[in-house]
Amino acid sequence: MYLARRVLVYAVVTSFFLLNILLFGVPRSVFQSGKGNVENEQEIPDFSRYESLYTVPEGEFPLDDPTKRVIIVGDIHGMIEPLQHVFPSFLHPASPNGLCSILLDQLSYDSRSDVLVHTGDVVSRGPHKGSMAALAFMVANNVTGVRGNHEQKVVEWRGWIDWIHTLPQGKRWLERTERQWHESNLDPSRAKFWVEMQKRKASEEDQRWWKLVPRKWIMFGDHYKIAREMDSEHFNYLLDLPLKLYVPNAHLFVVHAGLLPSDPRYPYYDASRQPLARKPTRLGGIDVVDGDEEEVNDAVKDLRKVQEMALITEIPQNLDPWTSLNMRSVKGGKVVKSNKGDPWSNLWEREMGHCVGFNNEYSNASSRKEHPLPCYPLSVVYGHSAARGLDVKRWTVGLDSGCIYGRKLSALVIGGRRKKKLRRLDELGEEEEGEDLDVGLIADTKGKDVDDAKKSNEIVIPFGDNGTARIFSVKCQKPR
Numbered sequence: 063m064y065l066a067r068r069v070l071v072y073a074v075v076t077s078f079f080l081l082n083i084l085l086f087g088v089p090r091s092v093f094q095s096g097k098g099n100v101e102n103e104q105e106i107p108d109f110s111r112y113e114s115l116y117t118v119p120e121g122e123f124p125l126d127d128p129t130k131r132v133i134i135v136g137d138i139h140g141m142i143e144p145l146q147h148v149f150p151s152f153l154h155p156a157s158p159n160g161l162c163s164i165l166l167d168q169l170s171y172d173s174r175s176d177v178l179v180h181t182g183d184v185v186s187r188g189p190h191k192g193s194m195a196a197l198a199f200m201v202a203n204n205v206t207g208v209r210g211n212h213e214q215k216v217v218e219w220r221g222w223i224d225w226i227h228t229l230p231q232g233k234r235w236l237e238r239t240e241r242q243w244h245e246s247n248l249d250p251s252r253a254k255f256w257v258e259m260q261k262r263k264a265s266e267e268d269q270r271w272w273k274l275v276p277r278k279w280i281m282f283g284d285h286y287k288i289a290r291e292m293d294s295e296h297f298n299y300l301l302d303l304p305l306k307l308y309v310p311n312a313h314l315f316v317v318h319a320g321l322l323p324s325d326p327r328y329p330y331y332d333a334s335r336q337p338l339a340r341k342p343t344r345l346g347g348i349d350v351v352d353g354d355e356e357e358v359n360d361a362v363k364d365l366r367k368v369q370e371m372a373l374i375t376e377i378p379q380n381l382d383p384w385t386s387l388n389m390r391s392v393k394g395g396k397v398v399k400s401n402k403g404d405p406w407s408n409l410w411e412r413e414m415g416h417c418v419g420f421n422n423e424y425s426n427a428s429s430r431k432e433h434p435l436p437c438y439p440l441s442v443v444y445g446h447s448a449a450r451g452l453d454v455k456r457w458t459v460g461l462d463s464g465c466i467y468g469r470k471l472s473a474l475v476i477g478g479r480r481k482k483k484l485r486r487l488d489e490l491g492e493e494e495e496g497e498d499l500d501v502g503l504i505a506d507t508k509g510k511d512v513d514d515a516k517k518s519n520e521i522v523i524p525f526g527d528n529g530t531a532r533i534f535s536v537k538c539q540k541p542r
Contacts, residue, residue, distance in 0.1 A: 106276055109221030110214070112383045115374065116304040120311045122177060122206070124477055125529070131478035133169060134179045134316065136461030137210065137445040140188030141471065141538055142195040165471050165536045173203055179307070181445035182210025182318035182387075186284050187466050189541050193288055201299045209303035210318040210445065211387040212285065217300050219279070219289035226274070235271050240290075243282050253282040305386040306374060310367050312476070312526055313440040315374075320389040320406040321442050322379050323413040327395040330413050331433035337372035338413060341365075341420050341436040365420060366438050390447050401449050407442075407458040414439035414457040441526060443474060452535065454523055459533070468540025475532045476525060 124130040171178070184200055184207070185193035200207065209217070226232040239260070248256055257280075261272045275281060289297075307316040315321055323338060324330040333340040342365045374380045379389075379397050393403030417437040445462040447453060452472050453460030465471035525531035 106274060107221070107225060109218040109225070110383070111217060111221060111301055113209070113302060113304045114383075115306045115308060116206075118206070118307055118309045123309045123312060124177065125312055125526075126477070128478065130175050130177065132177045132179060132476040133166075133171065134181065134443050134461065134474040134476070135165070136181055136463060136472045137183040137448065137465065138180065138185075138188075138196050138471065139183055139212070139466040140185055140190070140193035140196055141465045141541070142189075142192040142199075143539070165473055165534060168536060169473065169475065169534055178203065178205045179316060180205060180207035181316060181443065181461055182208045182303070183212045183445060183462075184210070185216060185288055186212040190284060190287060192541075193284070194291060197288070197292060197296050197299070201296055206307070207303055208307055208316055208318050209300065209305055209387070213300050213303060214387055215285040216289045216292075217297075219286045220292070220297050220300075222276070222279075223289060232271075235268070240282075250283055250287075254280050257281050305383055308370070308374070310370070313366065313370065313438070314526070315370075315440070315442045317386050317442065317444050319387055319446040320385065320444055321373070321410070322377055322385070322389075322392075322397070322406060323373065323410050325377050325379065326392045326397075326409065329433075330409075330416075331435065337369055337376050338417070338435045338437040342368040342372065362420065362438075366440075369437055370440055388446075401447070405447075405450065405453075407453065407455055407460065410442060410458050411455050438527075452533070454521070454533065456524060459523070459525075459531075461533075463535060465538035466541070468538055470535040471538050472533055472535040474525075475534060476529075 123132055125132075169176075180200065184196045199205070223236070226236050242260070243253070243256060246256055257272075257275075261269065264272060280286070292300075305317065306321070308314075309316070324336040328335050330336055331339050379385045382397075385397050388399045389397045389406055390401055391398050391403030392406055392409060397406075413435065416433060416435045417439045418434040419438060420436050422434070439457050441457050441459070443459045443461065445460070447460050448462045448464040448467065448469075450460060452463040452470070459474055461472045461474060463470040463472040521533040521535075523531055523533060
């Protein structure tokens with residue numbers, strides 16, 4: 063009887079253990095049962111949680127509706143003043159010289175008809191309260207955007223904090239450590255030094271906890287503080303931000319840092335490796351030279367989408383989230399974060415200039431160059447490169463104009479009704495160039511930085527296949 067009972071107990075315990083493994087996987091507890099001590103062999107989870115791509119439906123990115131506009135705003139970095147008329151409760155006091163110009167006021171932004179998009183880095187580096195206010199504004203208005211490298215750090219810190227809270231005694235250790243940090247009354251810039259000192263004098267148990275902080279992460283900095291204070295709704299908003307927005311009807315990508323038109327390790331015209339170097343195909347479709355005009359146009363539209371998607375699915379660097387979040391240049395065939403090297407936008411311009419269409423029908427002066435490509439040009443709008451300022455080229459627009467450094471906050475405005483037909487700079491006669499037109503300054507988009515030419519707050523640029531867009535900038539006050 064005793065043996066039978068013991069066998070039954072073993073069977074029940076074994077079944078319970080196997081059921082837990084089936085439901086939750088092999089347990090990897092970092093604690094010794096009942097003691098709360100951190101074991102040495104703990105695997106730190108991946109907190110990155112990337113959302114790679116969001117394809118924007120045509121209705122969410124109106125191009126031809128004169129009553130609607132798309133407004134793409136560059137890196138805000140917690141500089142909330144440009145949004146003050148929409149979110150007045152988070153304003154900072156006016157400076158002695160008065161508040162800076164307000165970008166969305168200048169644009170007469172109306173959330174009921176305008177589509178607002180951001181290029182990432184909404185938070186951090188600026189005033190902490192401004193970061194929280196900017197994030198709250200984005201959530202409250204369900205603003206579309208992409209994840210920047212600073213949002214990424216906030217996401218990872220929040221994931222880490224939530225994970226620590228799930229561990230036995232983890233919440234208690236974290237709260238005790240946070241309390242000690244606050245009692246130190248040190249400036250946030252000293253957080254890294256303080257943490258290193260804590261590690262050196264920590265008990266054996268606390269040292270094991272400190273090992274659970276990923277290397278090179280700076281605890282108690284602004285990213286940590288934002289992650290700690292934001293609520294679950296704000297966290298979910300950041301989690302939902304994709305690394306890339308793809309807008310098929312505008313032939314446009316919006317990214318934080320950048321996108322490559324080809325793998326820079328090989329010639330851009332290598333058809334075996336580069337999506338723009340070979341004509342795309344589609345199953346069940348017609349050839350672009352067959353059928354009537356409407357059928358041909360539909361075929362070209364479909365093929366363009368196939369080729370544009372191939373840029374982000376076949377070029378290895380574009381598959382790496384680090385590229386979308388950090389890239390500024392290409393040096394020696396490698397993507398780099400620094401400004402040392404060839405700006406990636408130069409590569410983009412070069413290759414868009416070689417696009418001649420699928421049957422050489424795309425009228426383009428550069429199509430006469432060597433190595434023409436069977437593609438149509440497409441545009442990229444991005445942020446991240448404040449050192450280069452407002453960087454406007456024909457097929458790329460860099461909108462980080464250094465608001466955090468006391469320079470400007472900029473926005474690209476697409477669509478909407480205009481009082482006067484716009485003309486591109488290359489369509490003006492010599493006597494008209496530089497004339498102060500009612501519609502604003504017509505920008506020279508031949509790769510020059512347009513900041514110094516523009517005393518006007520409005521710049522009109524070519525955009526997309528045959529359209530135009532406007533860039534507005536307002537002065538920012540450098541945070542103290």
